[in-house]
Amino acid sequence: MKLSKRGEYGLKAMIELASRAAGRGAVQIKDIAQHEQIPVKFLEQIMVTLKNAGLLHSKAGVGGGYHLARPATEITLGQIVRVLDGPLAPIRCVSQMAYERCVCEDEKTCGLRLAMLDVRNAIADILDSATLAEVAARQKKAEAHAHRRARRKA
Amino acid sequence: MKLSKRGEYGLKAMIELASRAAGRGAVQIKDIAQHEQIPVKFLEQIMVTLKNAGLLHSKAGVGGGYHLARPATEITLGQIVRVLDGPLAPIRCVSQMAYERCVCEDEKTCGLRLAMLDVRNAIADILDSATLAEVAARQKKAEAHAHRRARRKA
DNA sequence: AAAAAGTCTATAAATAAAGTAGACTTTATA
DNA sequence: TATAAAGTCTACTTTATTTATAGACTTTTT
Numbered sequence: 001m002k003l004s005k006r007g008e009y010g011l012k013a014m015i016e017l018a019s020r021a022a023g024r025g026a027v028q029i030k031d032i033a034q035h036e037q038i039p040v041k042f043l044e045q046i047m048v049t050l051k052n053a054g055l056l057h058s059k060a061g062v063g064g065g066y067h068l069a070r071p072a073t074e075i076t077l078g079q080i081v082r083v084l085d086g087p088l089a090p091i092r093c094v095s096q097m098a099y100e101r102c103v104c105e106d107e108k109t110c111g112l113r114l115a116m117l118d119v120r121n122a123i124a125d126i127l128d129s130a131t132l133a134e135v136a137a138r139q140k141k142a143e144a145h146a147h148r149r150a151r152r153k154a
Numbered sequence: 155m156k157l158s159k160r161g162e163y164g165l166k167a168m169i170e171l172a173s174r175a176a177g178r179g180a181v182q183i184k185d186i187a188q189h190e191q192i193p194v195k196f197l198e199q200i201m202v203t204l205k206n207a208g209l210l211h212s213k214a215g216v217g218g219g220y221h222l223a224r225p226a227t228e229i230t231l232g233q234i235v236r237v238l239d240g241p242l243a244p245i246r247c248v249s250q251m252a253y254e255r256c257v258c259e260d261e262k263t264c265g266l267r268l269a270m271l272d273v274r275n276a277i278a279d280i281l282d283s284a285t286l287a288e289v290a291a292r293q294k295k296a297e298a299h300a301h302r303r304a305r306r307k308a
Numbered sequence: 309a310a311a312a313a314g315t316c317t318a319t320a321a322a323t324a325a326a327g328t329a330g331a332c333t334t335t336a337t338a
Numbered sequence: 339t340a341t342a343a344a345g346t347c348t349a350c351t352t353t354a355t356t357t358a359t360a361g362a363c364t365t366t367t368t
């Protein structure tokens with residue numbers, strides 16, 4: 001049930017891109033890598049994967065960098081995780097994007113499958129409805145709360 | 155977000171144990187392995203792990219085998235998965251059983267963490283409330299439906 | 309032309325997953 | 339009490355995946 005580092009890094013980068021580049025120019029890999037403490041060359045690969053999947057656009061050369069290919073309201077965490085980590089489903093026989101027949105006698109009556117289908121649906125519900133815009137907003141809101149708390153304390 | 159083979163095999167074995175041994179004696183590894191198409195020696199290791207975790211009892215010698223250490227109503231899929239695959243949480247910083255500080259500046263405001271906390275809670279809700287008894291019952295019910303369908307057809 | 313950026317491909321290193329082997333112990337029963 | 343049927347334990351091998359690194363290359367701006 002674990003998210004790989006690749007998935008984690010990719011999500012962090014995308015969220016940072018959504019928070020920052022609200023219109024303003026491209027963001028460089030090294031900035032994100034430094035801020036999120038990700039190995040630059042590893043993040044590079046991740047960004048290319050995300051680009052090839054159509055979630056990012058890039059611009060080479062001086063002043064270049066990356067920006068979201070679509071508005072942050074139209075990119076979900078689910079899309080990102082699928083690109084970097086593959087199917088959300090815990091087992092293939094309940095996967096939408098990468099279904100594979102299991103060895104059980106009858107899929108329709110397999111108890112494990114029925115339970116795992118619940119899990120996959122719960123995960124998909126959350127990740128496919130969480131957009132980068134929402135996540136970034138939630139973060140900003142939490143930060144504002146934290147600041148208010150800090151000020152009251154001072 | 156994937157369940158390992160070890161987890162999958164262990165869950166299948168436990169569900170089979172719950173379905174079968176409703177009181178009647180112990181079940182042998184080789185029976186389960188054959189029925190579920192699991193490598194015998196691999197299943198052996200898994201069963202020992204489950205035993206050491208207190209979820210199974212075993213009896214050596216002729217007529218020996220495994221049976222659930224507690225009633226099927228008191229063993230959840232969550233317990234089994236945690237023993238075999240570790241924490242349910244996608245990332246450590248939202249894990250109950252194996253929490254670890256993440257590198258982000260402030261955990262309380264980290265957008266990714268807030269989203270993954272939702273996921274971990276959804277998974278835990280499902281797996282910690284699904285007992286072996288329920289899963290086995292669900293399976294039996296689905297099988298009954300399938301049989302009725304088959305008879306109508308015939 | 310030079311510098312700043314991304315691109316691409318290969319490969320290394322580390323870790324985890326999956327499976328295998330074999331010697332050993334326990335227990336019923338013939 | 340010998341034997342066969344079961345589980346136990348430990349170590350190892352193999353394979354796959356994950357994580358990371360290296361370096362040559364391309365694009366773009368100034």
